[in-house]
Amino acid sequence: MQKRHPLATFALYATVILTCAILLFPIYWMIVTALQPSSNLRAYPPQFWPADPQWNVFADLLAKHPFMLWFSNTILIAFATMTISLAVSILAAYALSRFRLRGGTGLGLFILTSKMLPATLLIIPLFAIFRSTGLVGSLWSVVIAQATLIVPFCTWMLKGYFDTMPPELEQAALVDGCSPLGTIFRIVLPVAAPGLAATALYAFVVSWSDFLFGRTFLTTNDESWTLQMGIASLKGEFVTEWNVIMAGSIMASIPIIIVYLFLERFLVGGLAAGSEK
Amino acid sequence: MATVQFDQIKKSYGAVEAIRDFNLDIEDGEFCVFVGPSGCGKSTALKMLAGLEATSGGTISIGGRDVTELGPGKRDIAMVFQNYALYPHMSVRKNIGFGLKMHGMPANDINARVEDAARVLELTPYLDRKPRALSGGQRQRVALGRAIVREPKAFLMDEPLSNLDAKLRVQTRSEIVKLQKRLGVTTIYVTHDQTEALTMADKIVVMKGGEIQQVGTAEELFHTPRNIFVAGFIGSPGMNFFHGQVETGARGPVTRFGDAEIALPGKCAAMAGRDMVFGIRPEHLQVADSGPSIGLSLVENLGTEKILHFHTPAQNMLELDRSALANDEERDAQTMLIRVIDDRRYSDGEALNLSFPVDKIHVFDPDTNEVVG
DSSP states (O other): OOOOOHHHHHHHHHHHHHHHHHHHHHHHHHHHHHTSOGGGGGOSSOOSSOSSOOTTHHHHHHHHSOHHHHHHHHHHHHHHHHHHHHHHHHHHHHHHHHSOOTTHHHHHHHHHHHHHSOHHHHHHHHHHHHHHTTOTTSHHHHHHHHHHHHHHHHHHHHHHHHHHSOHHHHHHHHHTTOOHHHHIIIIIHHHTHHHHHHHHHHHHHHHHTOOHHHHHHSOSOGGGOOHHHHHHHTBOSSOBOHHHHHHHHHHHHHHHHHHHHHHHHHHSSOTTTTSOO | OOOEEEEEEEEEETTEEEEEEEEEEEOTTOEEEEEOSTTSSHHHHHHHHHTSSOOSEEEEEETTEEOTTSOGGGSOEEEEOTTOOOOTTSOHHHHHHHHHHHTTOOHHHHHHHHHHHHHHTTOGGGTTSOGGGSOHHHHHHHHHHHHHTTOOSEEEEESTTTTSOHHHHHHHHHHHHHHHHHHTOEEEEEESOHHHHHHHOSEEEEEETTEEEEEEOHHHHHHSOSBHHHHHHSSSSOOEEEEEEOEEETTEEEEEETTEEEEOOGGGGGGTTOEEEEEEOTTTOEEEEEEEEEEEEEEEEOSSOEEEEEEOOGGGOOOGGGSTTTTOTTOOTTEEEEEEOSSOOOOTTOEEEEEOOGGGOEEEOTTTOBBOO
């Protein structure tokens, strides 16, 4: 291997450090803001680490607001959305990838087009549907609304992954006596684990960060709110306790990090290596 | 173990007919090879036999039972794929035992059968590895293990050696033949490599354009090819072809090769005056003291043997684009080859006299491409 020029190494490291700094600064600032009173926020010069960190802000948040209820609502919605989106998109993506369907390409593109519609465009028709079905105010309204936006993209992500898998794997399983559905569960899904993990993470993150659908369909009482709605409600008309909002934001980020850490081992590619020559 | 029959099998994709009028009987325990150029339909025929492709007409029977409408898992066959198709998330042990598990065999029996198969294929040390930790040759043996452990009625193999390097291919070729002879399982093997076909098969099926061109043993295909395509496809290098008019000479039928006369088989007497296509294999052309004179254009020295190239006389050149050899990319109408095994040194541009042994000349009808007589 050719030895890298010292200047090139410096440029590489400088770019990596700068990129990390840009990505991590908001998280650092969120923590710093949470740990000091709001009055310190505009202090000059700014404090890069509060002299007296106010750790009780988390306890205050939990005591004064139904934070854990919002938390569990959001967890329920995110897991339900992820599960439904994966179940639908696995079957759709498999069919689009493997079967020669009449108009299959057109259908695939149509599914992708629906992803390009802005969520705001869907709000009014979805609201009309949920009102007539009595779902307004129910967590299911948010789950279904999010799935309509997430499924198309998940389908395309998974189709791309299935396309890279040699069809001979499934053919070998069929010859070995596996049923077509068994082939999907025993061969296709385990081999596609990295693709599934990436898709699941995408669905979870998108659902977790939703504000629009929750704000529209779950306004009736604060017991059905999601975290994002709850945190937004902490912003007062005259006074805003930024430290409380940031404490809520820190706690809201934790599940995403846990889900990522759990799925990370599947995200590492190369599982399919060895199936072929 | 079982016989396999294809009866009037057809396969079409819309208006395109990939296979037509496919009739074939494969005997119990026979090693049958489908050979032909790319796109000739050999893999499609194998996939229809496996149940992985639906037929568009006709019936397929395995062991006398009509399996045309049965799924691949119900045909009691095992298949080895070109890319091996090993399950990457399973260990070698689970890969080999997967088919048995799907057929509901108890775990203890599966384990015993897997161990046996692994012993035969020398895979025992690798049983708990994943396929990605194996070499190409070992993966190929796992794919074979997955087939033999099932003890199926027939083995189907779709170019299983094409991903191996040349040396390993020759070695594995003989291992597969020995294994097949020992197990006695009817085997249908697809390849585009005629050397594989000639060395392995009891019965060779030569295909082109979705049709069977000829079925026979290596001997039959080599010595009595039914048409120009088979004559040109089988043999390495393939048969030389030239074109000429049958004339009546003093001692029987002759044709002109350049300025010289060459004697033709007696059956050509009835064709006097007609233009025919003649074929002679490179190994049957002999360097002689007299006979048509040619100049060598290229000498390829392969160690034990030499391939001598010379230009086909202009009036004897075949119009390739109109013949059955139109799609043969390696075919060159302007050059004929001689294969010699001797100690003589040949050089480019050297003039030689050739002898065309009369009993080695094949005669083809240029209109039908079929052999005459």
